[in-house]
Amino acid sequence: MPKELDKRRLLSVETNDNGRLSSGSILNRSGVQERDSGRMPKSGRSYHVGRPNIGDRRRLMERINDILDRRWLTNNGPYVREFEERIAELVGVKHCVVVCNGTVGLEIAIRALGLEGEVILPAYTFVATAHALQWQQITPVFCDIDPETCTIDPHRVEELITPRTSGIMGVHLWGRPCAVEALSDIADRHGLRLLFDAAHAFGCSHNGQMVGGFGDAEVFSFHATKFVNAFEGGAIVTNSDELARKIRLMKNFGFVADDDVRHIGTNGKMAEISAAMGLTSLESMDHFMEINYRNYQMYGQELDGLPGIRLAAYDESERCNYQYIVIEVDEEVAGTSREELRGLLRANRVRARRYFYPGCHRMEPYKTLFPDAGTRLPYTEAAGDCVIVLPTGTAVDGDDIRMICGIIRDGLDDAAGNQKRRTRQSTRT
Numbered sequence: 001m002p003k004e005l006d007k008r009r010l011l012s013v014e015t016n017d018n019g020r021l022s023s024g025s026i027l028n029r030s031g032v033q034e035r036d037s038g039r040m041p042k043s044g045r046s047y048h049v050g051r052p053n054i055g056d057r058r059r060l061m062e063r064i065n066d067i068l069d070r071r072w073l074t075n076n077g078p079y080v081r082e083f084e085e086r087i088a089e090l091v092g093v094k095h096c097v098v099v100c101n102g103t104v105g106l107e108i109a110i111r112a113l114g115l116e117g118e119v120i121l122p123a124y125t126f127v128a129t130a131h132a133l134q135w136q137q138i139t140p141v142f143c144d145i146d147p148e149t150c151t152i153d154p155h156r157v158e159e160l161i162t163p164r165t166s167g168i169m170g171v172h173l174w175g176r177p178c179a180v181e182a183l184s185d186i187a188d189r190h191g192l193r194l195l196f197d198a199a200h201a202f203g204c205s206h207n208g209q210m211v212g213g214f215g216d217a218e219v220f221s222f223h224a225t226k227f228v229n230a231f232e233g234g235a236i237v238t239n240s241d242e243l244a245r246k247i248r249l250m251k252n253f254g255f256v257a258d259d260d261v262r263h264i265g266t267n268g269k270m271a272e273i274s275a276a277m278g279l280t281s282l283e284s285m286d287h288f289m290e291i292n293y294r295n296y297q298m299y300g301q302e303l304d305g306l307p308g309i310r311l312a313a314y315d316e317s318e319r320c321n322y323q324y325i326v327i328e329v330d331e332e333v334a335g336t337s338r339e340e341l342r343g344l345l346r347a348n349r350v351r352a353r354r355y356f357y358p359g360c361h362r363m364e365p366y367k368t369l370f371p372d373a374g375t376r377l378p379y380t381e382a383a384g385d386c387v388i389v390l391p392t393g394t395a396v397d398g399d400d401i402r403m404i405c406g407i408i409r410d411g412l413d414d415a416a417g418n419q420k421r422r423t424r425q426s427t428r429t
């Protein structure tokens with residue numbers, strides 16, 4: 001088919017209730033349907049959730065050259081040790097052990113804490129939280145979330161405790177700390193270990209205390225998509241001397257000295273180049289937080305009053321990294337579904353994400369192991385069905401946010417127009 005003909009056939013222009021041109025559709029080069037709402041970035045650029053913050057490139061290059069000159073590429077090098085010191089200082093904990101990524105950090109922490117049998121955790125999290133347990137033959141017991149905070153609901157935890165339960169793993173979702181005190185109380189009363197997946201919560205505080213010092217240990221992620229990144233990386237932080245000692249052995253094959261292995265271990269070491277990126281990123285951390293906060297406020301203004309759209313709020317009296325812009329779509333009020341809005345955004349090159357859809361319990365192997373888990377997790381299912389995460393970070397500016405929110409507004413306007421048309425038609429018949 002000649003290209004021009006093909007294009008004309010695919011370009012379908014509709015008018016909405018006001019007679020305004022509402023949208024056109026066209027296939028992009030990969031054959032995915034894009035709807036040119038007139039808001040698509042002229043540059044042809046796409047907008048991604050978690051586009052990395054780079055920080056001071058010159059400083060990073062200096063450090064990389066330094067690593068190459070020194071020929072100390074890994075194995076507890078000077079940048080790794082400096083990164084550990086800076087994190088421990090910032091978070092206010094006795095020990096920080098950096099590792100190659102957050103998932104391995106969770107696995108090592110779980111093992112060092114002696115977790116076994118069953119561990120209670122939310123299903124509304126990135127799948128790595130559950131995998132880190134299952135990987136070590138520990139059964140993840142999924143607990144529902146509090147619908148307000150989207151973090152594990154402590155009121156539901158106690159009923160899931162059995163003689164096989166060895167611990168609780170809370171997740172500070174979106175950087176919003178979970179119910180730390182209530183979970184600590186339950187863990188104390190039942191003699192359970194308490195671990196926090198703090199992958200989202202680096203730089204955040206709870207009741208004025210930095211995340212990192214709660215429970216037996218906490219684990220950060222410095223994956224490239226996190227606001228402070230080490231390309232790939234993670235850190236386990238704890239105030240326990242004994243736990244830190246074990247973790248250090250475990251992340252280095254169990255070596256206590258040359259040729260002397262006293263423990264089963266793995267290779268969880270962070271490379272020097274990652275620590276160099278981590279340190280450089282840390283130096284720009286306040287700047288990244290300011291940008292994220294500016295973006296969060298701007299999203300708040302642009303989305304304010306849109307029917308059925310709720311921007312997940314952060315407690316501004318605490319330190320917060322604002323690295324996730326999370327909106328919840330109430331389909332009944334919005335007149336359109338989360339899927340339709342997300343489709344519209346994606347068609348306009350805004351790669352909005354459905355974090356954390358469909359919930360760990362609906363992914364393998366958990367789906368097969370616990371086929372009816374969804375019936376016990378109504379709030380988890382509801383969150384998974386209504387959330388869209390939007391782009392933020394240093395790659396996004398005010399114009400981008402206005403454009404992204406404009407697409408959402410158009411989607412809602414179109415839905416309202418269609419609804420009116422349907423109502424008129426039904427009254428005529």
Ligand SMILES: Cc1ncc(COP(=O)(O)O)c(C=O)c1O
Pocket residue numbers: 101102103104125126128129171197199200220221222223233234
């Ligand atoms: C909640 C949560 N836990 C754990 C991880 C795993 O971290 P990493 O990617 O560093 O392995 C992530 C990753 O994004 C996460 O979002």
